[in-house]
Amino acid sequence: MNYISIAPMIRGLCIDLAGKPQIAVCEPAKEGKAPARAMSVEIAGGDTEETIAGIIQKAYAAWKTAPLHAAPSAGGVLIPSCVSLTSDGKPEALYWIDDDLDSARKRLAERNDSPVTAPPAADGRLIDAAARASVVKNRVALVTGGAQGIGEEIVRNLAAAGALVLIADLNLEGARKLAEAVNAEEKRTAALALQVNVSDEDSVEAMCNAASESAGGLDLCVSNAGVLKAGSVLEQGLADFKFVTDINYTGFFIITKFAGRLLKAQSRTAPRWKTDIIQINSKSGLEGSNKNGAYAGGKFGGIGLVASFALELVEYNIKVNAVCPGNFLDGPLWSDPEKGLFVQYLKTGKVPGAKNTAEVRAFYESKVPMKRGCTGKDLVRAIYYLVEQEYETGQAIPVTGGQVMLH
Template sequence: MTGRLAGKVAVVTGAAQGIGWGLARAFAGEGAWVVLADQHEDAARARAAELASEHPGRADAVAIDVSDEASTAAAAAAVRELTGRVDLLVCNAGVVRADGVLTQPVADFDLVTDVNYRGYFLTVRAFAPLMVAQHAAEPDAWFDIVEINSKSGLEGSRANFAYAGSKFGGVGLTQSFALELVDHHIKVNAVCPGNYLDGPLWSDPERGLFAQYLRAGKVPGATSVADVRAFYEAKVPMGRGCTPADIARAVLYLVEQTYETGQALPVTGGQVMLP
């Protein structure tokens, strides 16, 4: 077995579709044993079977609702039973409900906060003890937690405040977890992607962000989904949306980097540039 993750166990939440599925495939290609964790258990198991057909014996699936304490604990226990360890935890599960501060239903705000912010905390709290125990047994080994955050965790987002707020909070959690867990040889970082315009989060005809942003009036003058897409493509100096491959490369960089923790790494094609 070869690759940058050879011999490692990687757990990816929200892995049944979109970015999470792209990351799972990339990690398996780099030699990892990948556990796909998703609240849609049947879809996750179908994806795991697809991955196992390409990489025999190196893909499994578990059910998880990241916003539920009992579910995250059960998922961590299931992973421990399946693999015996976790070397890389990627907290990718997330939701978006775009609307303005004057009109967004409280229920939508609560959903985004529960999944993106509370869910990140609960997932780390459930899985980090496995890494702590591994460090006790392997004092020289290092482990990684990576949150898939967003460029909206680095700058505000008009008519999408709930999502941006949850992602800003995620950066705060990343920095705080990094300070606390470094003594156990656990690095904690975040990747802040630009817009994955071809993924279901954006392109779903009813719930996707193109449709949501059009309904919310987020793009002035837009009268169609095509107008919204063109607006967001024009904001990127490199002229395209982010892809799972771009994000996977960033995660692998953070895993390989032995002298970095608590960082929020932009992967935005130049749309967001840190000072």
Template sequence: MTSIADFSSTPLAELLSLKGRVAIVTGGAQGLGKGIARRLAEAGATVLLGDRNLELACQTAAAIAAEYDAMVEAIAMDVSDSAAIAAAASHAKDAFGSVDIWVNNAGVFPHIPLQHMTDADWDNVFSVNARGTFAGCREAAKAMQGRGGVIVNVASLAGLRGISPGLSAYVSSKHAVVGLTKQLALELAPERIRVIAVAPSFMVTEGNLALIKQDPRMAELAAEAIPSMITSKLGRVGQPDDIARTVLFAVSDMASFITGETIVVDAAETA
């Protein structure tokens, strides 16, 4: 077994630098994925954005590339299709030479009461949130074998507890992501591949805001929850960059001795 490097004497700027590393971010066209991609590019990484909405992903990639003078590309990727995930990994290796960082961010969160949820509804959520994360981890591990790397799984507070009615599939799928993270950290440690989960509370993203507008039940829940988030604890609602900075820490050499953990980013909501 090859030991991970000891960075005790490495300057701080080098610890945070991702220069020369290649990152894949799923669900990267908007929301948390976009925020994560921005910070990784700013730190020097070459970034491949995977998303079902290729047009929007291309726009996001171009904007980030221009902002940071970075190499950022977009690729069509539906994480419920394992072949699409494998194709993205293959493209990254062929185009950029390696895959060093993989962020499993893509997810869905339909609000469906249990009595109305069909098998197809349940399977759709798990095909994206659980199996999509598993497939991303699998392809990342293949690409990183022999050289090491970091996998970050974007979970949720829903991976640690129940949150609200109508989200049984989402909560269950995110618990699966947390469990998968723990198991793969053990399994992949000999390959010098770290696996970390990040568990955000409610964040102000395009997806969350769209869901609130479309679903009166979610609007009601948000109307109750958001004021308490703003007025208590750290005094504001979470933004995508709060998660992006956490992911940047997790994939950098600052966190080189951390694996198997779920980093909760919730302004003490669960304290």
């Protein structure tokens, strides 16, 4: 058991007591520096996640009922801004708690351990459609493949709605650039960049540890990274088939394995707090795709994984769902002027009679009953719905303008 594993338990406890998300930032212990502390937890003797969660809960209950920290009469909850974990009486690790990353970091720099007052827990009222984006305010979200395309749209929208977004991508440079742009736009630390290869277990585990260390855990994990290599079943090489499947299908298993462990640890001390894993699937996960079997097969399989993982993880209040977008025609996959599908389909004559890329695009738009491609806004509405909807799991939601309908 290391401290990165304990961070989500502390955050879990705080979000549960406060009824709203709290961010816990971990600082490794420094030799010879006894911290000022608002709450101290002696963890000697605890060696499993379960026993340590119990120790933290007990210490918190004792802290909360101490006269100095009794809940204020206005109905809010006083939570400590600083929790230190000790082993054998020696300071080992510190967690600074606040409802946004910048505030938590500021407290860390100032070593300010005065308690935070959190508002009373949400009263469960329905949120109207216009305010739906508020469901992600102050929440910690991670988006794989977030550096460009659909992932970038999700990152920008979540950040604008008030979330802290971890942009996890194979392309670290791209993720960094986007994080900088988003932070400048939002005038706060709204995004952080992480490198990950979703088809590699060690890499995904390191990514989840980084999420734990920098924010204390996650509320929402969007498994979006995906690739496409079309090809005839009669001709496609096994290496290409495996490349697509390793990222789109196996990658989702790996992401759910490690993000699920993190969310499960949070649920130990916040058993009522609901969290989400959302796979960005595709309309090709709902109907076959000609000469594109590796992609469609992996996406169909993704829906089977979503339904199965949902059954298992519901015990920890983790919802697992998929969103199935139609063609995102404005993203680089379609619109890149050199490698995009519009150019490729024009060159290979896939759209009979098309003389330029505008005509290729018009052909694909005409297939959609709503006559346009899918946008980032369309997609995040589905994500907000899934986060807001507490009574649904294991579902696949089409966002295709009517192009694909459920049977």
